[in-house]
Amino acid sequence: MIVTVLLESSISAASWDAVIESIHRCTPLLYVRRHGVLHAGTDNLDEVRRYVRLWSARAAMTPDRTSSLFCALNGVPGRIDAHASAEHVPCSVLRECPEVDVDDVMLQRLRLFGCSTLGVLMTLSERHLRAQFGDQGIHLHRLLHTTSTSLPLYQPADDISVEDVFDDALSEPSAILHASDRLCSIAVEALAGREAWRIDVGVLDRSGHVSSRRGRIMRGAVTSLQQLTTHVHALISQLCSSLRRWWGVRLRLSSLRLPLREQVALFQAQPSAHDIQSSLVPKYGPVIKDIQVINPWSVIPEEYARILGRQP
Numbered sequence: 001m002i003v004t005v006l007l008e009s010s011i012s013a014a015s016w017d018a019v020i021e022s023i024h025r026c027t028p029l030l031y032v033r034r035h036g037v038l039h040a041g042t043d044n045l046d047e048v049r050r051y052v053r054l055w056s057a058r059a060a061m062t063p064d065r066t067s068s069l070f071c072a073l074n075g076v077p078g079r080i081d082a083h084a085s086a087e088h089v090p091c092s093v094l095r096e097c098p099e100v101d102v103d104d105v106m107l108q109r110l111r112l113f114g115c116s117t118l119g120v121l122m123t124l125s126e127r128h129l130r131a132q133f134g135d136q137g138i139h140l141h142r143l144l145h146t147t148s149t150s151l152p153l154y155q156p157a158d159d160i161s162v163e164d165v166f167d168d169a170l171s172e173p174s175a176i177l178h179a180s181d182r183l184c185s186i187a188v189e190a191l192a193g194r195e196a197w198r199i200d201v202g203v204l205d206r207s208g209h210v211s212s213r214r215g216r217i218m219r220g221a222v223t224s225l226q227q228l229t230t231h232v233h234a235l236i237s238q239l240c241s242s243l244r245r246w247w248g249v250r251l252r253l254s255s256l257r258l259p260l261r262e263q264v265a266l267f268q269a270q271p272s273a274h275d276i277q278s279s280l281v282p283k284y285g286p287v288i289k290d291i292q293v294i295n296p297w298s299v300i301p302e303e304y305a306r307i308l309g310r311q312p
Helices: 013-024 045-055 065-073 091-096 104-112 126-133 135-144 173-191 225-239 273-287
Strands: 002-006 030-034 037-040 058-062 079-082 160-170 195-204 210-222 246-257 289-293 305-309
Touching: 002 045, 002 065, 013 030, 013 037, 013 045, 013 195, 013 210, 013 246, 030 065, 037 065, 045 079, 058 065, 065 091, 091 104, 104 126, 126 135, 160 173, 160 195, 173 195, 173 225, 173 246, 195 225, 210 225, 210 246, 225 246
Parallel strands: 058 079
Antiparallel strands: 002 037, 002 058, 030 037, 160 246, 195 210, 195 246, 289 305
16 A cells, blocks of 8 residues: 655745655655645555645555545545545546646536546546547546556665763763864765755764654755754754753754856857947937838839938
8 A cells, every 4th residue: 555645835845854854754655746746655544644734735546646646635634544445536636746737617518428537537538538638638648548567765864963972971061062163063064065954963872872863844955054053952942851861962964955056157248239339329320321111012122111311
């Protein structure tokens, strides 16, 4: 079985990265279909259900990716329903599929043909859909009949993770902040001109595992040491407690992006004929002539155009 999770396409890229990372902790089998849509395995279905409720996401579970996508589009937010197929799903869900350009006019025509559900629509052959909708019909038929029951092993995106292990447990904020400053310097150097959109700070226990953590999804990219230090200090202040012992601190930067580049003009724009003519008017105005077309259809030069002196 395959679980499809859908979130609003307006979700930011960094927030979507956090969603993918959370689902990947539940299962190694994961395929990102597009921004806001992913297919996942069922290794830890209870945890996936918890995330779906937390995000109020639409989700569904079927034997293949395509039917799972259609059922999720027709699903109830915050719940995972299991289905054998997508034959009961209304054709109106096709409006939310960018793979096929289905508009209200096309849906109205499908209803006139008696195709109210995907099950009825799937009985039509490619020849029928092509005759009625042209290339759109071909794309629609291929999407409806594309079945994939397998998922690849997901390869996580690159991140930057640095840590500092203490010889003894610490609880004094000043010593912890001093260690975090060193980690921030290392992390900014590792960025190498990239942007970080998510920051996580973790508390290491005696065994070197993260016992507690705090994170932030940034509204603006973090590129400098000052920006990173400010956010890390704020996260550490949330984690510090008189009862908590720090055996180390771990800093992780994720959702790394290359900054957007702007095209630089390599050649200077050449002046137009109008600009050259305007620059000559102050000095050579009396001798500059204009050609006025009188009758563009005439073959006699005197009737076709006349030469006029430039008016001051």
